Amino acid sequence: MTAPIPVPALPSGVDPAWLPPAAFRPLGSRRTLISGTGPLVDTVHGEVAGASDRFGGQVLRDGQEPGASYDLVLELGDDDSDELGDEGFALVRADGVTRVTAAGQRGLLYGLFHVVRLGEAAFQGERARELHRPALALRMLDHWDNVAVHPVMGQVERGYSGGSLFWQDGRARGSREELERVRCYGRLLAASGINAIAVNNVNVHGAEAHLLTDRIGEVAAIADALRPYGIRTHLSVSFAAPVVLGGLPTADPLDEAVRDWWAEVTGRVYEAIPDFGGYVVKADSEGQPGPFTYGRSHAEGANLLAAALAPHSGTVHWRAFVYNHRQDWRDRSTDRARAAYDHFAPLDGAFAPNAVLQVKHGPMDFQTREPVSPVIGAMPDTRLAVEIQATQEYTGQQRHVCWLGPMWSEALRFRPEGQEGPSVGDLVRGGGLVAVSSAGDDPYWTGHPLAQANLYAVGRLAWRPDADPRAALDEWIELTFAPEETADPARLRSGLHAVLDGSWRTYEKYTAPLGVGFMVQPGHHYGPSVDGYEYSPWGTYHFADRDGIGVDRSQATGTGFAGQYAKPWAEVYESPATCPDELLLFFHHVPYGHVLRSGETVIQHIYDTHFDGVAEVEEARRVWAGLADLVEPARHARAAERYEEQLRSAREWRDHINTYFFRKSGVPDARGRLIH
Ligand code: GCW
Secondary structure (H helix, E strand, O other): OOOOOOOOOOOOOOOOOOOOHHHHHHHHOOEEEEEOOOHHHHHHHHHHHHHHHHHOOEEEEOOOOOOOOOOEEEEEOOOOHHHHOOOOEEEEEEOOEEEEEEOOHHHHHHHHHHHHHHHHHHHOOOEEEEEEOOOOOOEEEEOOEEEEEEOOOEEEOOOOOOOOOOEEOOEEOOOHHHHHHHHHHHHHHHHHOOOEEEOOOOOOOHHHHHHHOOOHHHHHHHHHHHHHHOOEEEEEOOOOHHHHOOOOOOOOOOOHHHHHHHHHHHHHHHHHOOOOOEEEEOOOOOOOOOHHHHOOOHHHHHHHHHHHHHHHOOEEEEEOOOOOOOOOOOOOOOOHHHHHHHHHHHHOOOOOOOEEEEEEOOOOOOOOOOOOOHHHHOOOOOEEEEEEEOOOOOOOOOOOOOOOHHHHHHHHHOOOOOOOOOOHHHHOOOOEEEEEOOOOOOOOOOOOHHHHHHHHHHHHHHHOOOOOHHHHHHHHHHHHHOHHHOOOHHHHHHHHHHHHOOHHHHHHHHOOOOOOOOOEOOOOOOOEOOOOOOOOOOOOOOOOOOOEEOOOOOOOOOOOHHHHOOOOHHHHHHOOOOOOHHHHHHHOOEEOOOEOOOOOEHHHHHHHHHHHHHHHHHHHHHHHHOOOOOOOHHHHHHHHHHHHHHHHHHHHHHHHHHHHHHHHHOOOOOOOOOOO
């Protein structure tokens, strides 16, 4: 039987984000033929039927009216399956017909959303056959959502968008409206190219551990809601589950009983969720249990779960975020940046084929500016995924505008072996791109309406890691704001670009300088506190004194971290003379008078960027205010309100940082501006 699956209804008051009804007008006012069968084809049918009902078009399913003429054909055909893969599609337009051909159902779904993105352009002129295929097979969002409200971290760890879409006060959200919203979320994500979600926090607390066993039904309900949009569900599990849930005396990965336990439990997971994606594991990290307890390696740990998942074609995502979070700040020989490489690079080649090592893009922890993690270039015989953070823990917590597309793109395009070698995007083909999600039950999904751009870009950059992030931003602007339907499309487009394009660099200017990182308030990580983590056990220091600042990570005189890179980077980062300015203090401890490659001294750079950063926020706030007549009023007001907070906070950052370094160094601002 083939029947359309109706488009989920957006609960009232919830923002349609990048899928407003109007985006479906070009498609919905045409005649469409859908050919093929399967549940996702029914989803595609539902999408076109919904659009056609609204805009007066027509949709027919194959065989209903042979010989009629169509404007759009969406077809499943297996002729080109090698070329198209499961998720790719071909697009061609000839003789007045736009044709999307896919070999797999997901491909057809992505083809449909591509037509939506193209808008009227999909139905004009001729178009030579284009092949669209994702570069990365796994494009995933990790939710750091707790089931029960955590006493410190709340419902969503590092969440700035209200509550969880999946969980509330200890239970799964299960009302019709709540599940409808989960479907809407899946739909938005599919339209951006996402195909997997991990539904719970990698810090697996007591209640959450049970999702694996007696509460798997709750996960299955989420999986059911996401499946029509081609999204597979993954679960974060505790390495200690055999002890905590199974009552075994050990979780040792080499213990037979432990292996049997995982095999059996995993079998039951697949009974509940036949297309379950697999496990995500944070082990031996920030208090989570792991194989070190039993004297086993992380490959042995990961392979335990990989073995349990293999018969079902599941994957274990094993996180490389392993470091000593109880280090002594007095001990200058320990360098947190080294930790992932030191732990994992020696294990290259030891992981099972269905184990993916998930590596944060930088060696520290999602700071505003970090070099690319050296792990990514050092494990050619391991399936790697790169992890980025859409939730803006260290980039303004969705109270500040910080468009992260350029930052992620720089990381994905970085070439660990130099210009001749593969990019990060190439190196993670086996594992994919994973982003910590920024979405919650907030009416705008992401708290700040402009933070939706980041969520959208995750899927688009995972689809094509070498894409220009500006193209993703343009798509998001066109879909979300429909400039053509406003009184002044050009002013709206240029205004949005003005406030978003450079916002990451603006944020960088008024926060921690030159790649040194942190300087945030401990715990919640919002707002400045220069020494907040300086004498803490977390390994995140800047070492500022009266003479200079920065972390010496050179091989010659420092922690040796620079030597974890291959050439040319090991050499580039080794010397302050060749190290890029923006990373200088990540790699070197220099005097305040050190002259940057820009020609400015470090101390003057700190003053200048902090004054400039605030001026740029003032300007962005002014530009945004000037768009009031072109943006939906509630959305405009929400962002306008957040600009007030961003400006207050940027000024606070400026004054903390400038005053701190003036007091430390005694060097006055060459331009005589007010430093308190
Ligand atoms: O950045 C740190 C966060 C933690 C997080 C951890 C991780 C989920 O502050 O909240 O824990 O990273 O990535 O595991």
